[in-house]
Amino acid sequence: MTDRSALPVLVAVDDPENFDAALHFAAREATTRGSGLEILHAYHVSLTGPENALLDFGTAEKLADETLRLAVEHATNVLGDQVEVSGTLIRGPVVQSIVDVSAESRLVVLQRRDLSRLDRIVTRSTSSGVAAHAHTPVAVVPEGWAPVDGPDPVVTVGVDVPARGHDILRQALAEARCRRATLRVVHTWWSPGYFDDIEMDRVGSAGWATEVAQELKSVVDELHADFGDVPVTIETQHGRPADSLVEASRTSVLVVVGRHDPLVPMGSHLGPVARTVLRAAECPVLLVAPSDKHRGWRRAE
CATH class of the missing domain: 3.40.50.620 (HUPs)
Structure with a gap:
C-alpha cells in the first residue's frame, strides 16, 4: 500500500x-x-x-x-x-x-x-x-476564500447513517484536531413532499432526534481513545441536509462530507447532498470516501 x-x-x-x-x-x-x-x-x-x-x-x-x-x-x-x-x-x-x-x-x-x-x-x-x-x-x-485564524474554530461533518459513520467521523476528528477546532456533527432528516409530514408525526412521537444523537454519541465514544482531546458537539434537526450543511459552512473553517459507492457501476459517486454542498458552501469542503483507499490522509497522532 x-x-x-x-x-x-x-x-x-x-x-x-x-x-x-x-x-x-x-x-x-x-x-x-x-x-x-x-x-x-x-x-x-x-x-x-x-x-x-x-x-x-x-x-x-x-x-x-x-x-x-x-x-x-x-x-x-x-x-x-x-x-x-x-x-x-x-x-x-x-x-x-x-x-x-x-x-x-x-x-x-x-x-x-x-x-x-x-x-x-x-x-x-x-x-x-x-x-x-x-x-x-x-x-x-x-473563490475568494481566505484563511482566518479566529478563536474557537469549528469543523462540521455531515453524517447520514450513524451506524455507517465511523470512517467519516474519524476523518473529521482528525481534521478538527489539526486545526485545534471543535467538531460539530450534524444529522438532518427530511423526506420529500407529503411523506415528510407523515415522517414527522412518526419520528416526533418516537423521540427520533434524541435516539439519533445517542447513536452518534456512541460512535464518537468508540473513537474517544484516539481523539479524546477533540471537543465534539452533536446536532440533530429536521430539514434538508444540504441546506443545513451550507448554513453550517458560514460558521465553519471546514465542512466534511462523504462520497458513496453508486448503486450501478456507471452511477454517480456524488449524491445530491454532497453535490450541493460542494457547489454552495462558503468555506472549504473536504470530500472523503468511506473506504480503505481513502484512509491515511490524516491519522491519529
Missing part, C-alpha cells in the same frame, strides 16, 4: 492569476503535514471546432506550458519558503487527467468557480467530476 504521507498535496490550476484561495488552503495542508506542493495544469486540445481552427498542438502546448510556469512562479512568490513547489503539465481530458494524477497525491485541492446554473449545465463542473472519481480526498475551496 502506498504511504500517502510521503505524497504531495496537488493543486489543479486552469487560470494562473486566479487560484489564490486553493493555493493558500493547499499550502496550509502541505505545511502542517510536511508535504510538498505540486501545481498541476491539465489541458485538452480539440481541433474540431471553428474556434480552434488556427490552433495546432504545438501552439497549445506552448500556451499550457506558459500557464504552468506562471502558476508555479506565482505560488513561489506567494508562499516563499513555506513549502517546496513543483509543477506538472499533462495533455488530455481535464477531469480524467486530474483523477489519474490523484492516485499519487495526498490530497487534491481545487478552486471552485462560481458559475451560473446554465454554465454548469453546459460545461459541467470540474470540481464535481474530480470529487466523484479521485483516488484520494478532494478539497474544494470557494
Whole structure:
C-alpha cells in the first residue's frame, strides 16, 4: 500500500492569476503535514471546432506550458519558503487527467468557480467530476476564500447513517484536531413532499432526534481513545441536509462530507447532498470516501 504521507498535496490550476484561495488552503495542508506542493495544469486540445481552427498542438502546448510556469512562479512568490513547489503539465481530458494524477497525491485541492446554473449545465463542473472519481480526498475551496485564524474554530461533518459513520467521523476528528477546532456533527432528516409530514408525526412521537444523537454519541465514544482531546458537539434537526450543511459552512473553517459507492457501476459517486454542498458552501469542503483507499490522509497522532 502506498504511504500517502510521503505524497504531495496537488493543486489543479486552469487560470494562473486566479487560484489564490486553493493555493493558500493547499499550502496550509502541505505545511502542517510536511508535504510538498505540486501545481498541476491539465489541458485538452480539440481541433474540431471553428474556434480552434488556427490552433495546432504545438501552439497549445506552448500556451499550457506558459500557464504552468506562471502558476508555479506565482505560488513561489506567494508562499516563499513555506513549502517546496513543483509543477506538472499533462495533455488530455481535464477531469480524467486530474483523477489519474490523484492516485499519487495526498490530497487534491481545487478552486471552485462560481458559475451560473446554465454554465454548469453546459460545461459541467470540474470540481464535481474530480470529487466523484479521485483516488484520494478532494478539497474544494470557494473563490475568494481566505484563511482566518479566529478563536474557537469549528469543523462540521455531515453524517447520514450513524451506524455507517465511523470512517467519516474519524476523518473529521482528525481534521478538527489539526486545526485545534471543535467538531460539530450534524444529522438532518427530511423526506420529500407529503411523506415528510407523515415522517414527522412518526419520528416526533418516537423521540427520533434524541435516539439519533445517542447513536452518534456512541460512535464518537468508540473513537474517544484516539481523539479524546477533540471537543465534539452533536446536532440533530429536521430539514434538508444540504441546506443545513451550507448554513453550517458560514460558521465553519471546514465542512466534511462523504462520497458513496453508486448503486450501478456507471452511477454517480456524488449524491445530491454532497453535490450541493460542494457547489454552495462558503468555506472549504473536504470530500472523503468511506473506504480503505481513502484512509491515511490524516491519522491519529
